[in-house]
Amino acid sequence: xxxxxxxxxxxxxxxxxxxxxxxxxxxxxxxxxxxxxxxxxxxxxxxxxxxxxxxxxxxxxxxxxxxxxxxxxxxxxxxxxxxxxxxxxxxxxxxxxxxxxxxxxxxxxxxxxxxxxxxxxxxxxxxxxxxxxxxxxxxxxxxxxxxxxxxxxxxxxx
Amino acid sequence: xxxxxxxxxxxxxxxxxxxxxxxxxxxxxxxxxxxxxxxxxxxxxxxxxxxxxxxxxxxxxxxxxxxxxxxxxxxxxxxxxxxxxxxxxxxxxxxxxxxxxxxxxxxxxxxxxxxxxxxxxxxxxxxxxxxxxxxxxxxxxxxxxxxxxxxxxxxxxxxxxxxxxxxxxxxxxxxxxxxxxxxxxxxxxxxxxxxxxxxxxxxxxxxxxxxxxxxxxxxxxxxxxxxxxxxxxxxxxxxxxxxxxxxxxxxxxxx
Ligand SMILES: [Zn+2]
Numbered sequence: 001x002x003x004x005x006x007x008x009x010x011x012x013x014x015x016x017x018x019x020x021x022x023x024x025x026x027x028x029x030x031x032x033x034x035x036x037x038x039x040x041x042x043x044x045x046x047x048x049x050x051x052x053x054x055x056x057x058x059x060x061x062x063x064x065x066x067x068x069x070x071x072x073x074x075x076x077x078x079x080x081x082x083x084x085x086x087x088x089x090x091x092x093x094x095x096x097x098x099x100x101x102x103x104x105x106x107x108x109x110x111x112x113x114x115x116x117x118x119x120x121x122x123x124x125x126x127x128x129x130x131x132x133x134x135x136x137x138x139x140x141x142x143x144x145x146x147x148x149x150x151x152x153x154x155x156x157x158x
Numbered sequence: 159x160x161x162x163x164x165x166x167x168x169x170x171x172x173x174x175x176x177x178x179x180x181x182x183x184x185x186x187x188x189x190x191x192x193x194x195x196x197x198x199x200x201x202x203x204x205x206x207x208x209x210x211x212x213x214x215x216x217x218x219x220x221x222x223x224x225x226x227x228x229x230x231x232x233x234x235x236x237x238x239x240x241x242x243x244x245x246x247x248x249x250x251x252x253x254x255x256x257x258x259x260x261x262x263x264x265x266x267x268x269x270x271x272x273x274x275x276x277x278x279x280x281x282x283x284x285x286x287x288x289x290x291x292x293x294x295x296x297x298x299x300x301x302x303x304x305x306x307x308x309x310x311x312x313x314x315x316x317x318x319x320x321x322x323x324x325x326x327x328x329x330x331x332x333x334x335x336x337x338x339x340x341x342x343x344x345x346x347x348x349x350x351x352x353x354x355x356x357x358x359x360x361x362x363x364x365x366x367x368x369x370x371x372x373x374x375x376x377x378x379x380x381x382x383x384x385x386x387x388x389x390x391x392x393x394x395x396x397x398x399x400x401x402x403x404x405x406x407x408x409x410x411x412x413x
Contacts, residue, residue: 045208047204047205047208047291048204048205048208048209048211048212048287048288048291049180049201049203049204049205049206049207049208049209050204050208051204078212078283078284078287079283079286079287080286081286081287081290082287083290111297112297130194131194131195131197131198132198132294132297132298133194133197133198133201133202133298134197135197136201137201137204137205141194155294157290158290
């Protein structure tokens with residue numbers, strides 16, 4: 001199989017915690033290297049302690065085995081570090097459709113208090129931060145003051 | 159001591175700091191003062207343990223005994239740990255958790271920043287990844303310093319008490335380990351005496367804003383050795399007993 005074929009198979013592997021995003025969307029798959037009959041998939045962890053990283057590796061191996069690729073090795077590359085800049089525009093739209101506000105870009109000198117995160121449901125900018133840490137490390141918890149729904153913000157990480 | 163052993167010792171020190179503080183914070187899982195802070199602290203714990211894994215992985219490759227990250231974390235005794243004594247101090251109350259975290263975040267931010275420019279490429283890579291995380295850890299702990307220090311009379315008293323307790327542990331942060339200066343001269347480890355005034359300036363500014371005062375006591379505990387040399391307070395042993403229990407009782411057990 002070619003690299004392109006492997007990548008096409010991997011295009012179906014989704015994030016264990018945000019199933020609307022594929023690992024490709026997230027920018028987790030760094031490279032695919034083929035040596036003889038072995039496929040090496042190079043991944044980059046999102047957050048150092050993200051518990052989903054092991055699951056992602058397992059899902060990659062399982063998916064490739066399911067497609068008949070027996071010898072798979074997963075290696076991790078941390079440099080350059082993962083940032084939310086790696087999210088594609090398509091990924092951001094998917095997040096929004098799923099009810100998670102996509103990352104709002106934050107300057108180096110800004111804090112979370114300085115940014116406005118629009119509500120993914122009604123688009124209102126009258127939203128308030130409830131907690132900088134949401135259900136997972138990559139998300140913060142907000143509440144919309146117009147539609148009154150709570151929502152997650154996929155934090156700007158860079 | 160050979161060069162490789164010196165580097166191993168230094169990386170172990172960095173890794174042990176992150177692991178031990180990560181373990182301390184994880185004790186709060188399910189015990190945070192409110193749900194959001196419980197989640198925040200356990201998320202920070204995960205980051206720290208993740209950073210420790212990256213560092214142990216590197217250390218393991220330099221280890222003469224060829225130990226992997228799990229063996230380094232779970233099968234060493236207290237005197238073999240190289241973490242600073244600050245991170246092993248017990249949680250006591252939320253004020254202690256926040257003050258310890260803040261003092262350490264201001265420190266690690268500068269350590270990682272210096273390491274990103276260091277001559278050891280692998281350490282620089284780990285630092286480039288970790289510093290993104292430390293930035294929001296620092297934002298979290300600093301915000302709580304301000305909120306509780308400048309909060310009610312009681313919250314202010316509790317924060318000052320925690321600060322007074324931890325202040326004598328902060329001198330150690332800037333005392334190089336026995337062989338660390340060799341790495342500093344080689345451009346690998348940061349020059350701690352350059353970082354100390356920056357740290358003190360940032361901490362002093364935060365304390366002022368938080369309506370807390372710089373404790374009127376030395377930053378060095380007298381007559382005690384350094385965690386970097388394997389000298390620890392009684393608390394580390396208790397922490398390790400819990401953290402290492404499973405691997406000690408069932409050697410080699412896997413999830
Ligand atoms: Zn809304």
